[in-house]
Amino acid sequence: MGLEETKQLLRTFRIVPNRILGQNFMVESSIYPKLCEYACLGNDDAVLDAGAGFGFLTRFLADRCKAVVAVEKDPRLLTVLRKQVQAFANVTPIQGDVLTAELPTFNKVVAIPPYYLSSRMVPWLLQRQIESAVLILQKEFAKKLLAPVGTKKYGWLAVVAFHDAKVELLDEVPKALFYPPPQVDSVIVRLEPRKPVPYKVNNRNFFDSLIRWMFTQRNKKVNNALVPFLRIKFKVGKEEAKKLAFEAPFGERRSRDLSSSEFGELANALAK
Template sequence: MRKDIATPQYTKSILDKHKFKFKKSLGQNFLIDRNVLDKIVATADVSSETGVIEIGPGIGSLTEQLAKKAKKVTAFEIDQRLIPILEDTLSDYPHVKVIHQDVLEADLKAVIEAEFSGIDDLMVVANLPYYVTTPIILKLLTERLPIRGIVVMIQKEVADRMAAKPGTKDYGSLSIAVQYYAVAKSEIKVPKTVFVPQPNVDSSVISLTLREQAPVHVENENFFFEVVRSSFAQRRKTLLNNLQNNLFSKEQKPMIEGALQETGIDGKRRGETLSIEEFARLSNALLPLNRV
């Protein structure tokens, strides 16, 4: 049995063998700590009945540990240069498939249908490139895929924002967007020293357990998220100011005030103090204004 990929020495020997050079533009940072990988796999609760979608496998360090536990792993890799390396490093695992494609352009429902037929327990597990973390996670959440959840390593600052509660400095429109679709929990802090090359920031593993239904009732989802984004447009401004400057107009101020009064929300508050329930009430009350 070959050595684990996730050691500094073996990672270096793989990179040297294939003369691989890191591309900064692709945010390539490979994990070299087996303990961290074990914690990621355990957090995702991967078993012999689980199908796993991985994004950005790199040279296969996480893929390898997932393959030891999962029924099947399908990984998306954007960098053509890594495809032959993965064929080499994962040759012991016939139940692993690597797709050379940008996951943001992939038809994930079609891939799930083709790759995971007969597998009911599906997870997304990945060490995500920092520069595309948010678009990837929002795609996974908004497409309402038949998955149990998402466990990903991302920049600590972004993980903190996704899991943030109202009234904290990290709480914003991203917190609400993620928490509308999933229960978010920051699981493990990961120092930059366990990567090669070392990134400039620390990371966190976050788990997102998908909700069967949204935690609040909104009349119009797109408008709900517009209200949320507008309320955080200028963090120092009040709710009333942000709404009239970014979503409506000064002429509509009396009507915005009427909606705030109707929902019992003080227009002098800032967006970061509102719970997801308050945003839902407010967007429902403001919706008729949007049709004017």
């Protein structure tokens, strides 16, 4: 499960890691027990391993839980993955994008997803009915999940994360533990869906599109930032959009300074 085995598989199957697909392989097997411990895995758990690669983590999970869904996008790696897990009846290898593939039921996630996938995968996970997710994520990305209001890193991810989940940064993962090493360090993150959520959102699709837009206008006053968004969203003219925007709460504040719950209040007021 280490560096030499990874290099040997790459040579044997004539695979050159694709940096665009974020193919940096974990080569330190001592990480796997940590991930399982943080996930509190049990014999009844069905686990998703997204970005399964050569299946080293997949095999480790398969020895400790009821079922593993191992998803890998690259068909070259899937060929190796299938060989690596063929002795495990409780592993289901799947080729495709984890966000769009048809997946068996799972209640937990333990994965080292490629970095390019993180910003789409985390919100996707938070809205699924899971107990927890333990992931290795790019350190700078993980910090965005917990960024305080008004800081440079504060954005739509922090707003969504606060509403949807309890987020914990558990351990640092140096880039030297991957092959080839990425340019950045990583961290182990645990996500646990909030039950109940801290505030109610009446229209989730509207809320999501609103906060994404508002952080493209993060330094503008809320009422000014809202006008073009409302024109498109409600298909109204400029004057009608202005009226709606200037009647909305928090109009004189900057987008970057609204808390997650205030964004919820704003969305609910606009999407009546």
